[in-house]
Amino acid sequence: MTDQIKILVSTMTGTAELVAEEIAETLNSKGMGAEILLTDNIDAAVLQKGATYIICTSTYGQGDVPDNGQAFLDHLDSLGPDLAGLHYGIFALGDISYHQTFCNAGNLFDAALRKFGATRIGEIKRHDASTGELPEDMAGEWAEAWLEELKELQ
Numbered sequence: 001m002t003d004q005i006k007i008l009v010s011t012m013t014g015t016a017e018l019v020a021e022e023i024a025e026t027l028n029s030k031g032m033g034a035e036i037l038l039t040d041n042i043d044a045a046v047l048q049k050g051a052t053y054i055i056c057t058s059t060y061g062q063g064d065v066p067d068n069g070q071a072f073l074d075h076l077d078s079l080g081p082d083l084a085g086l087h088y089g090i091f092a093l094g095d096i097s098y099h100q101t102f103c104n105a106g107n108l109f110d111a112a113l114r115k116f117g118a119t120r121i122g123e124i125k126r127h128d129a130s131t132g133e134l135p136e137d138m139a140g141e142w143a144e145a146w147l148e149e150l151k152e153l154q
């Protein structure tokens with residue numbers, strides 16, 4: 001089983017990073033290492049077969065990934081790596097008032113990783129900002145359940 005999970009963060013105003021910090025804390029409390037990386041500081045070549053990732057992303061524009069995630073996704077597409085054996089989860093932040101594009105950046109990351117053979121663990125988590133519930137308040141519970149699903153695979 002993987003001993004460290006990399007949490008990749010695409011964010012415009014920082015909320016997804018708060019979510020990532022909460023997820024990292026929960027994983028650490030369960031004995032799992034976690035490293036947070038902003039997608040503007042890395043390129044898609046960091047993705048490794050056999051490794052495990054969590055994507056935390058908000059959605060902007062017309063259902064787009066935040067600016068700091070677009071170059072990462074473009075690079076992934078041009079690299080076209082073989083990601084068979086890579087596992088990932090997705091925590092998507094959005095707002096249902098953008099009903100046609102609700103949490104769409106989560107779908108975009110999902111499609112990009114699946115296209116190259118990676119396997120998602122669990123459903124995409126979709127946080128709706130219009131509920132008033134803070135996403136970082138539900139991130140720990142989500143991470144705990146997600147980690148259980150990961151362990152069932154091993």
Ligand SMILES: Cc1cc2nc3c(=O)[nH]c(=O)nc-3n(C[C@H](O)[C@H](O)[C@H](O)COP(=O)(O)O)c2cc1C
Nearest residue numbers: 011012013014015016058059063094095098102103
């Ligand atoms: C200008 C703007 C556009 C947005 N567009 C969408 C959208 O298309 N779909 C969606 O689900 N949420 C959309 N949102 C909501 C954000 O994704 C949501 O508030 C999120 O929690 C912000 O997280 P961040 O601070 O990590 O960027 C938009 C918000 C703003 C301010």
